[in-house]
Amino acid sequence: xxxELKNEHGTIDxxxxxxxxxxxxxxxECYGIVGMASQHQIRDGLTEILRKENFARGVxxxxxxxxxxxxxxxxVSYGTKITEVAYQVQSKVQYIVRKTLGxxxxxxxxxxxGVRVTNV
Amino acid sequence: MTSINGxxxxxxxxxxxxxxxxxxxxxxxxxVFPVPDxxxxxxxxxxxxxxxxxxxxxxxxxxxxxxxxxxKGLLMGAxxxxxxxxxQLFRGFSKQIEKESEVSVRQFAEALKYGVDTAYKAxxxxxxxxxxxxxxxxxxxxVQHMGDAQDLAGLLEIIVEExxxxxxxxxxxLPVLKExxxxxxxxxxxxxxxxxxxxxxxxxxxxxxxxxxxxxxLVNTEHHRSVxxxxxxxxxxxxxxxxxxxxxxSKKLLDQPFDEAIFxxxxxxxxxxxLVISDDEVVKVHIxxxxxxxxxxxxxxxxxxxxxxxxxxxxxxxxxxDRDEASAVKxxxxxxxxxxxxMGEGIAELLKSIGASAVIEGGQTMNPSTxxxxxxxxxxxxxxxxxxxxxxxxxxxxxxxxxxxxxxxxVVPTKSVPEGLAAILAFNPExxxxxxxxxxxxxxxxxxxxxxxxxxxxTSIDGVTxxxxxxxxxxxxKITSSAPSLEDVTKRLVSSMIDEEDEIVTIIxxxxxxxxxxxxxxxxxxxxxxxxxxxxxxxKQPLYPYILSVE
Numbered sequence: 001x002x003x004e005l006k007n008e009h010g011t012i013d014x015x016x017x018x019x020x021x022x023x024x025x026x027x028x029e030c031y032g033i034v035g036m037a038s039q040h041q042i043r044d045g046l047t048e049i050l051r052k053e054n055f056a057r058g059v060x061x062x063x064x065x066x067x068x069x070x071x072x073x074x075x076v077s078y079g080t081k082i083t084e085v086a087y088q089v090q091s092k093v094q095y096i097v098r099k100t101l102g103x104x105x106x107x108x109x110x111x112x113x114g115v116r117v118t119n120v
Numbered sequence: 121m122t123s124i125n126g127x128x129x130x131x132x133x134x135x136x137x138x139x140x141x142x143x144x145x146x147x148x149x150x151x152v153f154p155v156p157d158x159x160x161x162x163x164x165x166x167x168x169x170x171x172x173x174x175x176x177x178x179x180x181x182x183x184x185x186x187x188x189x190x191x192k193g194l195l196m197g198a199x200x201x202x203x204x205x206x207x208q209l210f211r212g213f214s215k216q217i218e219k220e221s222e223v224s225v226r227q228f229a230e231a232l233k234y235g236v237d238t239a240y241k242a243x244x245x246x247x248x249x250x251x252x253x254x255x256x257x258x259x260x261x262x263v264q265h266m267g268d269a270q271d272l273a274g275l276l277e278i279i280v281e282e283x284x285x286x287x288x289x290x291x292x293x294l295p296v297l298k299e300x301x302x303x304x305x306x307x308x309x310x311x312x313x314x315x316x317x318x319x320x321x322x323x324x325x326x327x328x329x330x331x332x333x334x335x336x337x338l339v340n341t342e343h344h345r346s347v348x349x350x351x352x353x354x355x356x357x358x359x360x361x362x363x364x365x366x367x368x369x370s371k372k373l374l375d376q377p378f379d380e381a382i383f384x385x386x387x388x389x390x391x392x393x394x395l396v397i398s399d400d401e402v403v404k405v406h407i408x409x410x411x412x413x414x415x416x417x418x419x420x421x422x423x424x425x426x427x428x429x430x431x432x433x434x435x436x437x438x439x440x441x442d443r444d445e446a447s448a449v450k451x452x453x454x455x456x457x458x459x460x461x462x463m464g465e466g467i468a469e470l471l472k473s474i475g476a477s478a479v480i481e482g483g484q485t486m487n488p489s490t491x492x493x494x495x496x497x498x499x500x501x502x503x504x505x506x507x508x509x510x511x512x513x514x515x516x517x518x519x520x521x522x523x524x525x526x527x528x529x530x531v532v533p534t535k536s537v538p539e540g541l542a543a544i545l546a547f548n549p550e551x552x553x554x555x556x557x558x559x560x561x562x563x564x565x566x567x568x569x570x571x572x573x574x575x576x577x578x579t580s581i582d583g584v585t586x587x588x589x590x591x592x593x594x595x596x597x598k599i600t601s602s603a604p605s606l607e608d609v610t611k612r613l614v615s616s617m618i619d620e621e622d623e624i625v626t627i628i629x630x631x632x633x634x635x636x637x638x639x640x641x642x643x644x645x646x647x648x649x650x651x652x653x654x655x656x657x658x659x660k661q662p663l664y665p666y667i668l669s670v671e
Binding site: 028029030031032033034035049051052077079080081084085088091092095 | 155211
């Protein structure tokens with residue numbers, strides 16, 4: 001699975017793993033995100049925070065014809081305004097993907113898979 | 121005032137909110153991180169206004185309950201990254217004082233610190249050089265100097281002073297700020313809030329608007345922001361960056377009185393990224409337009425033109441994009457270091473390229489001492505260190521070094537270079553030393569290491585007869601084959617190590633092996649095992665023509 005871009009010199013293939021890595025890095029820098037989660041939490045162990053190399057499990061890239069969509073599975077910090085944190089991830093991901101990969105994402109969908117309570 | 125109650129706190133909040141509101145536009149103009157969309161000031165202002173409204177509604181003598189209302193209002197109205205962070209800062213702050221009817225200087229400082237701890241806990245990768253850093257530095261200064269403060273106003277003076285100093289330092293921590301020539305927008309917003317608190321305690325009025333920073337800074341920000349919005353030079357709609365100054369001419373002003381708002385309105389129809397700054401004598405203008413001539417002609421209605429500069433942005437665009445790439449490199453932080461041992465400069469480079477902070481020269485015949493390891497670590501000046509000996513004969517020395525050192529240190533007992541490579545790849549800069557040592561050890565245990573070297577005398581080991589000057593293949597520390605031909609031994613060794621599950625074979629060839637010879641081995645493996653990927657590196661190591669790993 002990859003995204004293929006064509007230009008006058010030939011084609012550029014960007015694998016989903018690369019997109020997942022870029023998107024995941026951008027997401028975990030967002031304030032209020034304590035980690036990436038797996039899409040299949042039951043199968044992969046409950047509410048486990050994904051490590052860098054497994055971001056692809058929590059970032060799903062779907063291409064439908066000319067468009068492409070990204071689903072992101074995250075764990076947020078308790079006590080933050082979750083809708084706002086999710087919105088920040090959406091806007092940052094749109095921006096980073098456009099800036100680094102030159103692609104426009106048709107939709108960025110956030111799935112909040114867990115809330116992490118931290119006792120200071 | 122040596123302590124404040126809820127009603128006084130509510131007044132502080134009101135003043136902080138008002139001061140931020142007054143300067144929201146300026147905060148917007150600084151916004152280049154995390155996304156340069158110029159809304160930080162707007163968002164923070166909305167969040168803070170919501171907090172202030174809720175505070176006003178529930179203001180009472182009891183400060184714990186008043187602060188709780190403030191925290192709730194911030195949370196409900198949180199907008200944008202900076203708004204969410206602001207709500208976290210005061211969530212922790214109010215939690216710490218929830219039972220107090222009034223707070224002292226000491227309690228205020230400690231609550232601020234607790235708020236910062238709360239805010240830091242809510243993010244996986246805190247980015248320094250942002251509002252978080254400013255809040256942290258200010259709170260630390262408050263706690264450190266709370267004994268010196270006469271009263272709360274004195275404490276707030278310390279807080280404001282450190283917040284401003286910390287804000288000045290943000291460009292050193294976040295490269296994108298330095299490049300654009302601005303300080304962090306969220307941090308600036310927080311400074312306004314604290315300044316408002318202080319003014320309230322001192323009973324002073326604040327200036328309605330701060331003087332805007334220099335035109336140059338604004339232009340820089342504006343350029344950066346507009347560049348970000350284009351992927352291609354062709355997409356630029358307004359192609360000429362036009363800057364000029366109008367020296368206002370009193371004669372001309374008789375039939376054409378100067379009004380900044382009208383001036384701005386008229387020019388805005390010619391393009392975008394418009395900036396107009398004026399005083400009684402001059403007007404500075406910056407605009408991106410397709411008709412630079414029209415902009416200049418318009419300016420001439422009010423006076424004479426000076427310092428004109430017109431640039432074609434379609435030509436510059438690619439340069440700026442290149443510069444952006446360069447600034448993405450993060451400054452080196454030596455908080456966490458990985459110190460490892462290897463022989464051969466190629467291996468040293470390889471180790472460094474994937475994250476080793478320092479590589480100590482070592483090897484089979486010249487093992488580094490405890491002292492060598494300690495020295496290498498001290499030179500880096502890290503706070504936490506992981507030591508990878510990459511050789512079982514060095515593990516002891518490494519363990520001793522870890523004990524001698526006065527910083528947090530742990531040894532990952534890697535027995536070979538490939539194990540070291542695997543361990544470094546598993547490093548997580550966010551995790552504790554202990555956790556890293558554990559996960560890195562696991563990662564290094566999951567790979568198989570093979571080495572090819574030559575015999576120095578006739579012998580028989582592990583049931584294999586060996587002649588002097590023959591080559592020996594060693595898999596996982598056990599000698600598996602021996603023969604006069606290097607190629608045969610290497611092929612046999614690799615074949616014996618690969619099974620169905622394996623995916624990657626890494627070959628590091630030594631100083632006595634030519635690239636062609638190594639390519640030959642690589643081609644052979646590819647032919648025999650089509651399910652593995654091969655990575656070939658020139659390690660330039662002595663004594664071992666080949667070091668291999670299979671995983």
